Amino acid sequence: MSMIGDIARLPAGVPETAARPQVSVATAEDYVALLKPRVMSLVVFTALVGLMAAPGPIHPVLAFTALLCIAVGAGASGALNMWYDADIDALMTRTAGRPIPRRRIAPGEALGFGITLAGFAVVVLGLLVSWLAAALLAFTILFYVVVYTMWLKRSTPQNIVIGGAAGALPPVIGWAAVTGSITLEPLLLFLIIFVWTPPHFWALALIRTEDYARAGVPMLPVVAGAAATRRQIMIYSLLLIPVGASPWLFGYAGLVYGLTALVAGALMLAFAWRVWTRTEGKAATTAARQMFIYSILYLFGLFAVLLVESIAGRVVG
Amino acid sequence: MDNKPDPTELTEEQKRSRRSRSIAIAMVLGVLVVLFYFVTLVKGPAVLNRPL
Incomplete structure (x- = not known):
């Protein structure tokens, strides 16, 4: 960023407009x-959920x-x-x-x-x-x-x-x-987001494959192709069902959370199935976009239930 | 008298954006002051106790 002091050193003949200080216009x-x-x-x-669940x-x-x-x-x-x-x-x-x-x-x-x-x-x-x-x-x-x-x-x-x-x-x-x-409980929360991240981003990458290819970013659909990416989305979505339910399976969360995690996980898998089976044209793009949007709702929903259970536990306990 | 515009004068956009940044910095500093004030009240003398 050239400052006002630089103007005095401008060579003769430089237009006055060029002499205007190049001060940032960022708001x-x-x-x-x-x-x-x-x-x-x-x-x-x-x-916040990790903080309240502790x-x-x-x-x-x-x-x-x-x-x-x-x-x-x-x-x-x-x-x-x-x-x-x-x-x-x-x-x-x-x-x-x-x-x-x-x-x-x-x-x-x-x-x-x-x-x-x-x-x-x-x-x-x-x-x-x-x-x-x-x-x-x-x-x-x-x-x-x-x-x-x-x-x-x-x-x-x-x-x-x-x-x-x-x-x-x-x-x-x-x-x-x-x-x-x-302890183990926050590590399970870590694991949920860790396993959730690949299908979430690969759904987006399927929609934006050309973008990533143009920029030279080796996202999975660019390097391995859409079919391999769809298969990986299915595998991770399947894995996410037990991982999502793990806080309940290990006794850290209540039945409401456990049922929510199982149902939401099954829905995630259903969206992944649609991505896997709809491979051409607009239907493929729509399936990937819906998967991407649902994955955000999935994570938000699971952690929201955990938050409610944690708050209830603090109020009652 | 020279009527040519002063080349060191900032444009209106530059002035507006600088003002926007200045206000944001002032607000952040204000929040930090208030935050440290309340944390000192909450922790009391323990604010000096920071075991690693």
């Missing part, structure tokens, strides 16, 4: 867009602080992801409208913004709530930015399988914020 809304607010909302929600008390102010830090940490990850991926974002229809490809924010500004927020989120979470939770948040941010964004995303079709670990950690962070420890 606060552009910076909010860097935080990927929709992704952040799911992160905050799953972290045994033991936590003051509401500290709970709010923990969630705020997790939200900001997730936002920082999003900003750093957009900084690194600006080149491929510009090539894909879905991401071309992001602030850096639109030239609203310079890449360096996004980098500074992301690092600052990440640092603040981790330090504040550690100082005010729990250093274990802060360490997990730092690991999550580093994993998402370095392991997923910088390494896996451009090098393997298993990118979102392994990278999905970053998105699955927020309930564990929420749990650690309350208890200062990690």
Whole structure:
């Protein structure tokens, strides 16, 4: 960003319009867009469930602080992801409208913004709530930015399988914020999101295969083809049924959750079946889009029931 | 008297966006102050106790 001081050094003959200071025109809304607010909302929600499901008390102010830090940490990850991926974002229809490809924010500004927020989120979470939770948040941010964004995303079709670990950690962070420890129950919540991530993203990738191919991102449909992707979606959706019900099977959740998980899991499998069997034309696109939308509802629904059961448990217990 | 526009003057869009960013930064700083104030009240003397 050239500043006003540079103007004095402009050579003679340069038009006056060129001398106007190149000050950023990014608004606060552009910076909010860097935080990927929709992704952040799911992160905050799953972290809230981990926090509420954890045994033991936590003051509401500290709970709010923990969630705020997790939200900001997730936002920082999003900003750093957009900084690194600006080149491929510009090539894909879905991401071309992001602030850096639109030239609203310079890449360096996004980098500074992301690092600052990440640092603040981790330090504040550690100082005010729990250093274990802060360490997990730092690991999550580093994993998402370095392991997923910088390494896996451009090098393997298993990118979102392994990278999905970053998105699955927020309930564990929420749990650690309350208890200062990690037990089997938050790991089951981790596992649900971890197994849910591949069919969720591959449904989107089926719709956006050309986008990913143009940008050179080796998503599964680009590298292995649509048929292999549909098969993988079926396998992961099948696996998701017992994994989704595991908190109930292990006795951590009630019958309402168990039944919800089984029914919602069966529906997920039904949507996956439609994706598998409808392979041509508009029907294939519609099936993949419905699978993608339903998968969001699935995760939200399961965690919502867990949240209600946790709140009920806290009120009664 | 020179009537040419001052080349160092920001455009209206630049001024608006700078104001938008300034307000956002002020709000974030305000939230941080309030947050630390309430956390200090909640934790009391324990705010200084931070076992790793």
